[in-house]
Amino acid sequence: MTEAPLALSPKALVTDVLHLMVERGIGHVPIVEDKTGFWVSSLKRT
Amino acid sequence: MPLPTQLIQFLASVHPYDSLPDAALDDLAQVAQAEDFSKGDTIFAVGEKVRNLYVIAEGEIEITDETGVQLSILGPRNSFGERALLRGDAASRTATVQAPARMISIPAATFFDLIETHAPVARFFDRRRPERAGGNDVATLPVERLMTRDPVTCTPDTPIRDAARQMHERHISSICVNDEGAFRGIVTLRDLNGRVIVAAPMPPDRSRIS
Numbered sequence: 001m002t003e004a005p006l007a008l009s010p011k012a013l014v015t016d017v018l019h020l021m022v023e024r025g026i027g028h029v030p031i032v033e034d035k036t037g038f039w040v041s042s043l044k045r046t
Numbered sequence: 047m048p049l050p051t052q053l054i055q056f057l058a059s060v061h062p063y064d065s066l067p068d069a070a071l072d073d074l075a076q077v078a079q080a081e082d083f084s085k086g087d088t089i090f091a092v093g094e095k096v097r098n099l100y101v102i103a104e105g106e107i108e109i110t111d112e113t114g115v116q117l118s119i120l121g122p123r124n125s126f127g128e129r130a131l132l133r134g135d136a137a138s139r140t141a142t143v144q145a146p147a148r149m150i151s152i153p154a155a156t157f158f159d160l161i162e163t164h165a166p167v168a169r170f171f172d173r174r175r176p177e178r179a180g181g182n183d184v185a186t187l188p189v190e191r192l193m194t195r196d197p198v199t200c201t202p203d204t205p206i207r208d209a210a211r212q213m214h215e216r217h218i219s220s221i222c223v224n225d226e227g228a229f230r231g232i233v234t235l236r237d238l239n240g241r242v243i244v245a246a247p248m249p250p251d252r253s254r255i256s
Contacts, residue, residue, distance in 0.1 A: 001202070001223050001233035009113055010190035016117055017189055023118055027236065028220045031193050032229050 065166035096130035098151035105147025
């Protein structure tokens with residue numbers, strides 16, 4: 001697995017996710033609550 | 047102090063300023079400022095008032111969100127600060143100098159004058175998108191509106207084969223890894239392919255995903 005990957009908060013905009021995916025060449029971005037560090041979901045590039 | 051000739055020529059080569067009439071460019075050169083920044087300088091931080099539009103002439107600027115995640119690295123000819131100016135709100139991003147930078151700062155009032163009086167500038171900074179049939183632009187939605195509420199997770203000691211089986215059966219391409227409820231990492235089909243199948247340090251059924 002990839003430990004401590006780049007992650008965004010649920011409040012981030014979809015455009016931020018797309019930007020991160022393109023900039024970093026990644027296909028998945030975990031969505032994590034800011035303060036708790038608990039994982040909420042992930043978005044996949046399709 | 048007006049912009050040095052070299053920076054005026056630079057600005058005249060950057061869109062949308064390349065579309066300005068000579069007189070407008072001369073006026074802009076009178077009010078814009080050349081500013082030099084060192085590595086590590088913060089141009090503005092989340093929550094701060096943004097007073098200028100910045101055009102990068104030299105150097106690199108890192109843009110991060112409120113959690114510190116890097117969103118982009120901007121270089122020469124890129125500009126930033128317009129989002130906060132256009133919203134009339136505090137910065138929602140932090141801009142930090144990554145490599146010594148020389149920038150052209152355009153005061154907010156001048157920025158708005160340019161938008162009002164020069165259509166190419168207005169078009170360039172118009173972040174609205176054409177309305178779709180449904181009226182929503184997915185790019186401007188917060189991700190919480192799209193994300194899965196009940197995602198598949200596993201623990202670091204989950205056997206790789208079990209993780210792969212879950213992905214296969216549920217038709218998903220990633221599983222996030224939780225350790226005692228806290229987010230620890232992510233495993234994707236690319237990980238399984240590159241690190242397990244290709245590298246094959248040991249048989250997949252005996253390897254743990256951590």
